[in-house]
Amino acid sequence: MKPLVSVREYARLTTEAVPSSLDRAHISVTAFDWLCRLNESFSRAGAALVQVEGRRWLKLDNYVGVLETPCGTRLEILPKHIEADTCLAQSRLLLRRMIQAALDLPTREAGPAALELFDAPTSEWVMRQFLQALDYLLKRGLRFDYRRVEQEQRFLRGQLNVAAQLRQPPGRQQRFQIRHDLFLPDRAENRLLRLALDRVCQTTQESGNWRLAHELRGLLLEIPPSRQIREDLRAWRNDRLMTHYQPVKPWCELIINQQMPLAVAGAWQGLSLLFPMEKLFERYVATWLKQALPNTARLTTQATGKYLCGHDGGRIFRLQPDLLVQRGEQRWVLDTKWKRLDTTNRSDNYGLDQADFYQMFAYGRQYLAGQGELILIYPRRAAFREALAPFGFGDGMRLWVLPFDLESEELIGVAQTTLPMST
Known part of the structure; x- marks a missing residue:
């Protein structure tokens, strides 16, 4: 162990x-x-x-x-x-939820209760999700594909390769150069699954995972593991016949370190x-916003198109806010920060970074034309339970600092803003 x-x-x-x-x-x-x-x-x-x-x-x-x-x-x-x-246990549960939501990973668990019952390290949880998805796939059946084989045999099978047969030396004219197709499971998707399964077998330490991994490995012995990961990932098909492969794909990519x-x-x-925790928090909040916003609002992550200034006939210093919400002609710029604020520490500006305010001011000037609302989102903690009073930039532009409760999945104080939220 x-x-x-x-x-x-x-x-x-x-x-x-x-x-x-x-x-x-x-x-x-x-x-x-x-x-x-x-x-x-x-x-x-x-x-x-x-x-x-x-x-x-x-x-x-x-x-x-x-x-x-x-x-x-x-x-x-x-x-x-x-x-x-x-x-x-609480931190493990939170990390699992954030990974699953941020990377849009499917799960076959019944709900939060099932997550709490499996109190194991995060790595074991990831491997368990992959094994459950693979087990379900194998019960549905693997996809086979025809593979063209060209070989020399003493008998005819399939097609005679006439060009190669004519080049046979006199001493080997009794042998046939043939080509034919074999119906095999050796295809890109299955090779990647075999590679991921091999890694799980080597690394898992949880008894249930180890037992299921070796059971499934016995069903995939005839499939070679992938040796060209990038090429096989590009060859992974997403057509209608491969629908039942979709739940296992993101977990497979996670295991072989291609989606990290x-x-x-x-x-x-x-x-x-x-x-990186700041990226995980950003994607988690973005996933929550997609569900919380009404259908009339559009959310853009990592928006581009605006620059800080012009220079020599071009533009320089691209501005890229984490989140941009647009409904009709109205816009809201949101940025997430994985930092710890303290509302009791007024002398130190609550722990706010002046550079973040400069950044938000630039976003507001370029994306909102100096008119509207900007929102900074920080994780909620004991010393930061409520939204701060808005910060005014003048000329009709103000900034809100709101806490996001990771336990209840709620953006505290959003009702004070004009950001559209579905009821």
Whole structure:
């Protein structure tokens, strides 16, 4: 059994013997050194996985998910959405909901109650969803396809390859050059499923997952695993005959690290399911808004088309807000921030970043022509339960700062704004 270390964002890891909690945990020296080397590759790409604090301490950044080290340590990083340090099951449930909603992943579970019953690390939950979807697919039946085979035989089968037969040397004229079709399950979709299943068999530690994975593996033994992942993904068909393959596809892509916001690359091919928390929060809020807005309103994620200024006959510094809502001629610009605000700390501007306000002001000038409402959305916490009073930019443009409750899935204070919401 590989050791599992469950912590949350900004937790501190150490090689010293310390009492374990969600904010502080002990890891092996080999795992510590590997994380330091991994952080160097992140830093070269302009990001940071951890902050090194001396020779014995690391501080995690705002990535969540699962990371497996070469020594076998599996690090589970959960969102830090509440202050209590005894919220392991609650944090796992939240992360699963956010991953599922943000990536638009289907599930065959009955509902939240089923999620709570499976109190296992996030990686095991992902693998369970894939196995359930694959089990359902196999019960419906795999898709076979005809594959053209050209070979030399002592008997005729299919078509005679006349051109190749005429080139036969005199000593081999008794053999036939033939071509024929075989009806086989060896096609791109099935090869990808076999590859994902092999990875699950190698990494799962939950007994139910292990048993189901090996049962399904026995049914796919005649299918070779994919060796050209990108080419096979492009060849995955989405026509009417492949409808029953659609529920398993996103889980398959997740397992083989093709749909991850961030996957760890390198010589070590361990389990890697890492998500930048700010992107996960942004997509989660966008998914909620799509359901909450009326049919007359249109939501655009990562809107483009506007620039900060013109220069030398062109435009420069593209402005790209997270969310843009439009209904008729009216527009609203929304941006999500995975930051912790404190409404009691007025002297420090509640923890608000001045650069974020400059950014929102630029969005308002270009997308709203200086007239309308802007909304900043932060996660709700004990110190930030209600919407702040609006901030005025003058000339008919104001900014709202609203908390989003991740537990009840509700945008607090949205009724004070003019943003259209379905009743």
